[in-house]
Amino acid sequence: MLRGFRHIRGYFKDPQQLELLEEIRRIIAQAPLFSPAMPRTGKPFSVQMTNAGALGWVSDISGYRYQDRHPETAEPWPPLPATLRALWRDVADWPGDPEACLINYYGQGTRMGSHVDRDESDFSAPVVSVSLGDDAIFHVGGLRRSDPKTRIVLSSGDVAVLGGSARKAYHGIDRIIPGSSDLLTEGGRFNLTLRRVTTYQNPVPDLDRTRGT
Numbered sequence: 001m002l003r004g005f006r007h008i009r010g011y012f013k014d015p016q017q018l019e020l021l022e023e024i025r026r027i028i029a030q031a032p033l034f035s036p037a038m039p040r041t042g043k044p045f046s047v048q049m050t051n052a053g054a055l056g057w058v059s060d061i062s063g064y065r066y067q068d069r070h071p072e073t074a075e076p077w078p079p080l081p082a083t084l085r086a087l088w089r090d091v092a093d094w095p096g097d098p099e100a101c102l103i104n105y106y107g108q109g110t111r112m113g114s115h116v117d118r119d120e121s122d123f124s125a126p127v128v129s130v131s132l133g134d135d136a137i138f139h140v141g142g143l144r145r146s147d148p149k150t151r152i153v154l155s156s157g158d159v160a161v162l163g164g165s166a167r168k169a170y171h172g173i174d175r176i177i178p179g180s181s182d183l184l185t186e187g188g189r190f191n192l193t194l195r196r197v198t199t200y201q202n203p204v205p206d207l208d209r210t211r212g213t
């Protein structure tokens with residue numbers, strides 16, 4: 001497996017998972033889950049999505065992109081929850097803040113095909129993911145789609161970090177395991193991914209202030 005992939009089991013304990021789930025429900029009440037479609041073909045994804053943060057990832061017949069508004073309500077995305085900002089500061093090892101949190105909902109029989117997250121302009125920042133609800137069989141491979149893959153079970157409360165060389169690794173969800181968690185009353189799984197989208201400039205010291213008087 002490529003360097004820079006980390007799997008932190010049980011990062012969020014049960015009470016924190018419930019709090020995070022409440023946050024997700026509040027976000028969805030403001031920014032409803034929508035069904036993205038594949039570029040060109042318009043074929044719907046099996047997962048449903050929404051976002052929080054300044055930017056959100058969307059996909060439709062015209063392509064993949066980040067935008068600052070929900071594609072159906074045209075409202076700005078709800079703010080990124082403080083718990084997730086704190087998680088980023090704890091595990092990202094990167095100076096800037098995340099700008100987007102993509103929320104995927106996996107119901108029964110859904111999956112996510114192998115892909116690389118490549119719609120961001122700054123690949124030095126990792127993608128940090130949180131799993132809530134049913135277990136998922138996650139795969140992570142190499143820089144080419146045909147490279148060998150490692151399969152890992154992501155359980156509720158787990159955090160995964162795709163950083164370093166693994167930032168551009170192919171990854172996806174083969175399937176979820178129904179009934180493996182009782183966190184979500186409706187069953188299924190939420191996955192949250194924190195992303196830096198735009199490039200980050202290190203703050204330039206204010207020379208006038210540091211020069212002294």
Ligand SMILES: O=C(O)CCC(=O)C(=O)O
Nearest residue numbers: 102104117129173191193
């Ligand atoms: O659901 C997951 O664990 C992975 C999600 C993912 O790769 C993505 O949203 O880009």
Ligand SMILES: [Mn+2]
Nearest residue numbers: 115116117171
């Ligand atoms: Mn991804």
